[in-house]
Amino acid sequence: xxxxxxxxxxxxxxxxxxxxxxxxxxxxxxxxxxxxxxxxxxxxxxxxxxxxxxxxxxxxxxxxxxxxxxxxxxxxxxxxxxxxxxxxxxxxxxxxxxxxxxxxxxxxxxxxxxxxxxxxxxxxxxxxxxxxxxxxxxxxxxxxxxxxxxxxxxxxxxxxxxxxxxxxxxxxxxxxxxxxxxxxxxxxxxxxxxxxxxxxxxxxxxxxxxxxxxxxxxxx
Amino acid sequence: xxxxxxxxxxxxxxxxxxxxxxxxxxxxxxxxxxxxxxxxxxxxxxxxxxxxxxxxxxxxxxxxxxxxxxxxxxxxxxxxxxxxxxxxxxxxxxxxxxxxxxxxxxxxxxxxxxxxxxxxxxxxxxxxxxxxxxxxxxxxxxxxxxxxxxxxxxxxxxxxxxxxxxxxxxxxxxxxxxxxxxxxxxxxxxxxxxxxxxxxxxxxxxxxxxxxxxxxxxxxxxxxxxxxxxxxxxxxxxxx
Numbered sequence: 117x118x119x120x121x122x123x124x125x126x127x128x129x130x131x132x133x134x135x136x137x138x139x140x141x142x143x144x145x146x147x148x149x150x151x152x153x154x155x156x157x158x159x160x161x162x163x164x165x166x167x168x169x170x171x172x173x174x175x176x177x178x179x180x181x182x183x184x185x186x187x188x189x190x191x192x193x194x195x196x197x198x199x200x201x202x203x204x205x206x207x208x209x210x211x212x213x214x215x216x217x218x219x220x221x222x223x224x225x226x227x228x229x230x231x232x233x234x235x236x237x238x239x240x241x242x243x244x245x246x247x248x249x250x251x252x253x254x255x256x257x258x259x260x261x262x263x264x265x266x267x268x269x270x271x272x273x274x275x276x277x278x279x280x281x282x283x284x285x286x287x288x289x290x291x292x293x294x295x296x297x298x299x300x301x302x303x304x305x306x307x308x309x310x311x312x313x314x315x316x317x318x319x320x321x322x323x324x325x326x327x328x329x330x331x332x333x334x335x336x
Numbered sequence: 337x338x339x340x341x342x343x344x345x346x347x348x349x350x351x352x353x354x355x356x357x358x359x360x361x362x363x364x365x366x367x368x369x370x371x372x373x374x375x376x377x378x379x380x381x382x383x384x385x386x387x388x389x390x391x392x393x394x395x396x397x398x399x400x401x402x403x404x405x406x407x408x409x410x411x412x413x414x415x416x417x418x419x420x421x422x423x424x425x426x427x428x429x430x431x432x433x434x435x436x437x438x439x440x441x442x443x444x445x446x447x448x449x450x451x452x453x454x455x456x457x458x459x460x461x462x463x464x465x466x467x468x469x470x471x472x473x474x475x476x477x478x479x480x481x482x483x484x485x486x487x488x489x490x491x492x493x494x495x496x497x498x499x500x501x502x503x504x505x506x507x508x509x510x511x512x513x514x515x516x517x518x519x520x521x522x523x524x525x526x527x528x529x530x531x532x533x534x535x536x537x538x539x540x541x542x543x544x545x546x547x548x549x550x551x552x553x554x555x556x557x558x559x560x561x562x563x564x565x566x567x568x569x570x571x572x573x574x575x576x
Contacts, residue, residue, distance in 0.1 A: 250493045253526045257568050258576040271575050282496050317574045322501050324570045328563050329511040329518075330504060 119145040120285040121156045121245040122276060123210055126268045127261045129295040130210050132156065133276045135286030142301060143290040150175045151298035153185055153211035158245045163203040167193070182211040193231055208245075212294045244275075246283065251275050265293060269302070273310035274317055337529040338369060339495060339520060340382040341488040342459040342471045345509040348540035349459045349469050351378050352516040354524060355532035357385040365532025371396050373419055375544040377460030378537050382490035383476065384434065384454045391430035391456065395423055416462035420472055420481060427456050428479040447477035457487050460539050469539065488519075491527045495519040509538050513548070517556040518563060 122133040132154060136143040147155040147168035155172055157164035171192035175185055186209055193200070241259060244251035254275050263271070272291060279285050289311060291302040302310065326335035340353040357367035370380040371392050379395060381388030399414050399422065431454055432447070439445050445452075455475040462470050473482045473489070488495045498519055507515070516536055524530045534557075537547040548556075 247493045249491065249523075249526050250497055253494045253497070253522070254571070254575075256526065257571040260576065263576075267576070274575055278497055281500065282493060318501075320574055321570055325502055325567065326504075328502055328566070329507060329515050331511075334504075334506065 119156075119158055119161065119245060120276075120279060120283075121145055121158060121208070122251055122272060122279075123156075123208075123243045124251075124255065124268055124272050124275075125241050126263045126265070129265050129268065129293050130212065131265075131268050131272045132210060132292045132294070133272045134290050136288035136290040146290065146292065147172060148299060149185055149209075149211075150178055150181075152294065153182060153209065154292065154294065154299060155189075156208040156210065156245075157206075158208060159206040160203050163200055164205050164207055167200065167205060167207070171196075182209065185209065185211070190231065190233075210294060212296065212298070244279070246279070246285070250278060250282070254278065265295065269293065269310060270313055270317075273307075274314040277311055277314035277318065337490045337527070338367075338382040339488075339491045339523050339527070339530045340369060340380045340455070340457060341486070341492070341495060341516070341519065342380065342457050343486050343488075343499075343503070343512050343516060344469060344471070344505075345507050345512040346505075348461075348509040348538055349471065350509060350512040350516045350536065350538050351380055351457070351459050352520060352534065352536045353380050353382070354520055354530045355535055356524075356530060358529045359385075363529070363531075367532075368535075370535055370537065372537070372545045372547065373399050373458070373460070374414060376463060376539055376541075377416060377419055377458065378539060378545045379423070380457040380459070382455050382457075384431075384452060387431050387434045387454050388456070390434075391427050394430065395419070395426050398422055398426070413464065415464045416460060416470060417465055420458060423456065423458055423472075423474065424479070424481055427474045431476055431479065452476060453490075455489050457489065460545065461541055491523060491530050494523045494526060498522060509540055513538060514556055514560060514563075517553065518560050521557060521560065521564070 120135045124131045134143045134145045144161060144165065145157050147157065147165065149155055149172050155168050157168065172189060175181065178184060242251055242255040255271070258271060269291060276289050289307055291307055291310065293300045337358065338354055338356065343350045351370060353369040355365050355367050355369060357364050367385050368389060369382065370378055373379050373396050379392045381392050399419055402414050435445060435447050453476055455473065458472040460470065462468055471484050471487055473484055473487050488499065502515055502518070513536065517534060520534045533550060534553050536553055537545055539545050
């Protein structure tokens, strides 16, 4: 099973969630390219990380520039195929573009021999690297393009908590927002508060749904 | 893939599956994913449709040959444990035969390829030995028999989320039937490989294995309509 990474896009931001290694430590699955762009390492953490360290540095002064980064990353992988010939690498890129309709989510998948490009259309609001169906299901129920950033973060926290309950993705969670102000890592306190709210919501949902199938009186 | 499950109620079991089969040529909603084995036992399959159908048909044939009056010197009832033992061999053999056969076209085919995951669920009442409802699971590549309190398999993750929020051990079979329809409908909304007519059966001590008719299933879907709406409203209230 590769890394757990979830991406949710709302009108003015993209929210990324992933399993972390410890509280308040940035997840090793993520590589900050510059203020507005992030690489998500889905497969082969070690090889993916080494690729990012080697070829995705030096874009710091490039604001935005999603297309340039993708092009450079692709070329670097193409030119150094032999270094990664026995590796399976999947790296996704998320970034902020001012035009929502054009804001891309893009992945490069390298199977040891050739590079496959995966371009997700702009109307694809949500994507999870593992068992995508649950994230899509929960988002589908409540999503709105114009969700506030706070609500979107809480939704992402809730979805991540459900993945954690069902698949035990990891003890810690990292949540990052990408908006017009750039990348922002939620600090440990904020993450604790988001995850504790997710737990409250979960208990409330179970309480509210108790009488769905049960005999009257069972839930009182 | 598919959604297949066996859930436990206080007075019996509910078995469920969709009927969609997916291949490189496309999808068809024609697959038979579960069969009645004897009066109080049913079997379900998920994963490779060809292997699944062949194996469950073979199991049913074999059990019925043994318990049939014709061609058997001494009539007898086949116990749950015997059905499970027969299943141990049939499920693994059918899968391996398919692998060997398919290697003629694809030499690299490996039994542990995640795209080939195939599984079987046997659910029923063990009338002669333990006097309990039992649910057993076999899954490729090893087909090691495993007993579980309940099973949700293949495209299972949405259903597991719903079970975490909607299922109670105190539910009876009638209530679990409604939950089963809820799980199938909610999953097929999202998963393109789950769909088609819903196949649901119950196993109770009084009535044994009983398959729900299409009309019964449709009635349950209609009865669940306010629940679908209410569930969405609750999620919207809390998260929207």
